[in-house]
Amino acid sequence: xxxxxxxxVKKVINTLGNSTVLGGNTTSGEVKxxxxxxxxxxxxMKELTDTCRKLVADLIxxxxxxxxxxxxxxxxxxxxxxMTGTDRTLIEQIPDTSGMKxxxxxxxxxxxxxxxxxxxxxxxxxxxxxxxxxxxxxxxKAINKNTLAIHYLPGGESVKSSGxxxxxxxxxxxxxxxxxxxxxxxxxAAGQVYPxxxxxxxxxxxxxxxxxxxxxxGALNGxxxxxxxxxxxxxxxxxxxxxxEFEKLRSIGRSMKMDKEDIIAVYxxxxxxxxxxxxxxxxxxxxxxxxxxxxxxxxxNISISEPDISGTTIGLKITLNENxxxxxxxxxxxxxxxxxxxxxxxxxxxxxxxxxxxxxxEDLDIVAAKLKxxxx
Numbered sequence: 001x002x003x004x005x006x007x008x009v010k011k012v013i014n015t016l017g018n019s020t021v022l023g024g025n026t027t028s029g030e031v032k033x034x035x036x037x038x039x040x041x042x043x044x045m046k047e048l049t050d051t052c053r054k055l056v057a058d059l060i061x062x063x064x065x066x067x068x069x070x071x072x073x074x075x076x077x078x079x080x081x082x083m084t085g086t087d088r089t090l091i092e093q094i095p096d097t098s099g100m101k102x103x104x105x106x107x108x109x110x111x112x113x114x115x116x117x118x119x120x121x122x123x124x125x126x127x128x129x130x131x132x133x134x135x136x137x138x139x140x141k142a143i144n145k146n147t148l149a150i151h152y153l154p155g156g157e158s159v160k161s162s163g164x165x166x167x168x169x170x171x172x173x174x175x176x177x178x179x180x181x182x183x184x185x186x187x188x189a190a191g192q193v194y195p196x197x198x199x200x201x202x203x204x205x206x207x208x209x210x211x212x213x214x215x216x217x218g219a220l221n222g223x224x225x226x227x228x229x230x231x232x233x234x235x236x237x238x239x240x241x242x243x244x245e246f247e248k249l250r251s252i253g254r255s256m257k258m259d260k261e262d263i264i265a266v267y268x269x270x271x272x273x274x275x276x277x278x279x280x281x282x283x284x285x286x287x288x289x290x291x292x293x294x295x296x297x298x299x300x301n302i303s304i305s306e307p308d309i310s311g312t313t314i315g316l317k318i319t320l321n322e323n324x325x326x327x328x329x330x331x332x333x334x335x336x337x338x339x340x341x342x343x344x345x346x347x348x349x350x351x352x353x354x355x356x357x358x359x360x361x362e363d364l365d366i367v368a369a370k371l372k373x374x375x376x
Contacts, residue, residue: 010341013340013341016344017345022358025215027269031265034264046246048260062227064230064233065225069222070224071114071190072114072116073224074226079148081236082209083102095122096122097122104126104151105126105128105142108127109131110152112188129169135169139169140177151187152174154171175207186208186210190224191213194216199212212224212225217269219265225266225270239253241256285313293316302375314355320350332344
């Protein structure tokens with residue numbers, strides 16, 4: 001009997017990946033031990049936070065870093081820091097941004113619900129371009145005395161082949177425009193943690209602040225990091241709960257409080273992520289993908305891809321053929337019904353991807369049996 005059985009919450013077999021809606025991540029033994037150790041003692045949270053954020057910056061090779069309750073809060077705190085700097089009066093004025101540079105430019109093609117985090121601090125998103133194309137002129141014409149930054153989503157580049165973000169300006173061009181106009185670049189790179197040089201890629205290009213979700217490198221669901229230039233990150237710290245409690249600032253970050261266990265988990269998970277054998281990690285996931293492929297090879301109405309890297313893990317894609325009586329979304333719904341529930345990600349109308357990094361090998365028989373029942 002586990003706690004979920006005890007309270008009557010059904011188990012989910014997770015082939016979706018490191019998703020917030022499924023709890024983000026199951027931590028490694030090393031991270032669990034660190035969390036347990038941290039929970040047994042009290043600590044000065046300012047000392048802990050400042051020590052661990054320096055360790056994180058050193059591990060990544062960033063000028064500065066801040067551990068945050070998720071990538072979204074990292075974006076909010078970075079935006080706040082960019083608007084106010086270390087001016088205590090302005091920090092306490094947020095989210096009222098009167099008299100501050102408060103406009104953040106974003107390309108129409110790179111809009112996602114998560115960019116709401118920029119507005120949390122009181123900034124205004126200025127959308128430029130169209131669903132077909134963004135030009136340099138679209139951005140430069142939008143820049144004025146109130147322009148603070150350009151917000152960028154590098155994940156958009158990875159799906160250009162789908163047509164969804166074709167002709168969005170690349171990050172190199174965006175950074176050049178920003179530097180030429182003395183404004184910031186704030187990047188949402190939430191899941192861009194592998195290859196590990198992705199953790200330094202954007203700051204090396206010249207981005208000022210970059211947000212990552214720590215669940216993607218093995219920490220807890222509600223954790224993240226902000227890395228980048230000290231000018232923004234140190235100001236973001238003043239907006240955080242540390243600024244509120246220890247600097248006696250009436251800052252917006254009090255509602256973004258973190259546990260000591262969260263902070264320790266981020267540092268230990270990142271250290272493990274930066275030093276682990278990723279080829280071995282991927283090989284384990286690939287082995288699971290091949291096992292699933294073998295188990296469903298006789299299933300009707302589908303074709304099965306070779307295992308392929310998908311984000312931080314290996315994905316196995318099945319494509320429904322023209323004789324299949326339903327589409328990918330309907331297949332996902334059927335998999336999610338029942339107990340245990342199986343969650344998988346639809347890739348398009350005809351394909352579903354099963355990610356192996358978050359599924360236990362012993363659950364593959366259940367996944368295969370459910371697919372056979374639905375499709376045969």
